[in-house]
Amino acid sequence: xxxxxxxxxxxxxxxxxxxxxxxxxxxxxxxxxxxxxxxxxxxxxxxxxxxxxxxxxxxxxxxxxxxxxxxxxxxxxxxxxxxxxxxxxxxxxxxxxxxxxxxxxxxxxxxxxxxxxxxxxxxxxxxxxxxxxxxxxxxxxxxxxxxxxxxxxxxxxxxxxxxxxxxxxxxxxxxxxxxxxxxxxxxxxxxxxxxxxxxxxxxxxxxxxxxxxxxxxxxxxxxxxxxxxxxxxxxxxxxxxxxxxxxxxxxxxxxxxxxxxxxxxxxxxxxxxxxxx
Numbered sequence: 702x703x704x705x706x707x708x709x710x711x712x713x714x715x716x717x718x719x720x721x722x723x724x725x726x727x728x729x730x731x732x733x734x735x736x737x738x739x740x741x742x743x744x745x746x747x748x749x750x751x752x753x754x755x756x757x758x759x760x761x762x763x764x765x766x767x768x769x770x771x772x773x774x775x776x777x778x779x780x781x782x783x784x785x786x787x788x789x790x791x792x793x794x795x796x797x798x799x800x801x802x803x804x805x806x807x808x809x810x811x812x813x814x815x816x817x818x819x820x821x822x823x824x825x826x827x828x829x830x831x832x833x834x835x836x837x838x839x840x841x842x843x844x845x846x847x848x849x850x851x852x853x854x855x856x857x858x859x860x861x862x863x864x865x866x867x868x869x870x871x872x873x874x875x876x877x878x879x880x881x882x883x884x885x886x887x888x889x890x891x892x893x894x895x896x897x898x899x900x901x902x903x904x905x906x907x908x909x910x911x912x913x914x915x916x917x918x919x920x921x922x923x924x925x926x927x928x929x930x931x932x933x934x935x936x937x938x939x940x941x942x943x944x945x946x947x948x949x950x951x952x953x954x955x956x957x958x959x960x961x962x963x964x965x966x967x968x969x970x971x972x973x974x975x976x977x978x
Contacts, residue, residue, distance in 0.1 A: 706775055707755035709747040711740035717783040717808065717978050721747035722772065724790030724815065724956075725897075726880065726890050728754030730872075731789060734962035739969070748775060750792075752889025763892035765900045769795055769802075776806075785809035785978055787969075790929065790955060791893070794901065797938075800917045809978050810919040811969060812938070814930040814955045818908055819901055820937040825857045825928040832895060841890070844881045851877045860926040860954035869959070912942040919945040920972045924953035924960065946972075 709729050719739055723731045729747040739745050749756040751771050752763050761767070772795065776784065784807050788796035793815025800807050801817070831837040844851040852874045856862050862870070880886050919942055923935045932949075939947045948968045953960040 702759070704751050704757045704759070704771060704774070706751065706757070706771065707749040708775070709736060710745070711737060712742075712744040714744055716742065716744045717785065718744045718746065718781040719785050719787055720772070720776065720781065721745065722786065722788040722792030722796055723747070723750065723753070724792055725893055726753070726886075727789070728876075730754070730876065731956065732787075732958060733872075735958050735966055735969070738966055742970075743973075744781075746775075746779065746781070748772070752893065753886055758885035758889055760888070761892075762896060763889050764896045765795060765798065768893070769799055772799065773803075783808050783978070785811065785973070787811040787813065788815060789813045789958065790815040791897065793930075794897075798904070800919075801911055801915055804915060804917065807917055809973070809976055810917055811922065811972070812919065813922045813958060814924060814927050816921065816930070816934060816938045817901065817904055818912060818938050818941070819905060819934060821931045821933040827854075827857050828894065828929070831891070832898065837891060837894075838887075841881065841887060848874070848878045851881050857928060858955040860924065860952060860960060865960070909941050912938065916943055918976045918978075920969075921945065921947035922957060922965065922968065923947065923949050924955055924957040925949055925951045926953065927955045929955045948972075 721732045723729060728749045732747045736745055736747055750768055752758045786796035786807055793812035794817055796810055797812060797817040800810050830840060844854060855873060855877060921935045921939055923930060923932065935947050939945045950957040950961050950964050958965045
């Protein structure tokens with residue numbers, strides 16, 4: 702299926718490519734604080750996954766296979782080479798899976814708050830509730846009645862939502878309310894969420910062995926107060942996978958590239974430099 706995917710693109714084409722993949726219910730703007738700084742040295746592409754943001758939103762099953770195929774389609778269309786995937790949450794899970802599937806394509810992986818290996822449960826129950834049919838839809842749709850409640854629903858992915866800069870809070874308030882009023886994004890959200898967890902569970906069988914053979918340089922970044930991607934999961938990946946290391950960013954939650962962009966940029970640049978990417 703040929704889809705029209707919205708992308709942000711900056712930097713010189715001849716440079717190494719960084720492909721940035723957002724998480725569930727998010728979009729390319731999640732990288733807004735780090736996108737242009739990284740484009741000073743790299744060819745940077747951030748996409749809206751199908752079903753989200755400004756990309757096409759077809760009526761279909763949003764399986765991990767479909768989402769990964771869309772990413773690969775974009776990479777082929779842009780004829781990208783020397784690619785490092787930077788994935789946040791769901792984007793990290795998909796990036797990890799793509800690297801396992803196509804071991805010779807990617808120069809590196811940066812997994813931010815997400816990876817395929819799941820050793821422990823999430824510490825936040827909001828996504829568990831969203832997985833329950835009817836209840837999940839009711840919880841989601843009722844946010845349309847109260848814009849402030851829609852904004853407050855973001856608290857599970859930030860360490861301290863209230864202390865973000867005013868400009869960020871205003872931006873997120875607008876974005877989340879646009880999102881909850883989009884029937885198409887609502888459909889894609891629930892389809893993605895409910896196909897994702899069974900697939901992740903299926904992937905666990907034999908996964909440590911697969912990861913032990915994955916030589917793609919991998920950098921795991923986790924916010925200190927991330928309630929969705931546990932320290933156990935991050936350490937599990939870094940312990941079993943060769944050429945993998947991790948960094949914890951203090952005073953941040955599930956989205957350290959938003960809450961602590963200066964620290965995030967520092968560690969990413971250091972790692973990319975150490976890998977000569």
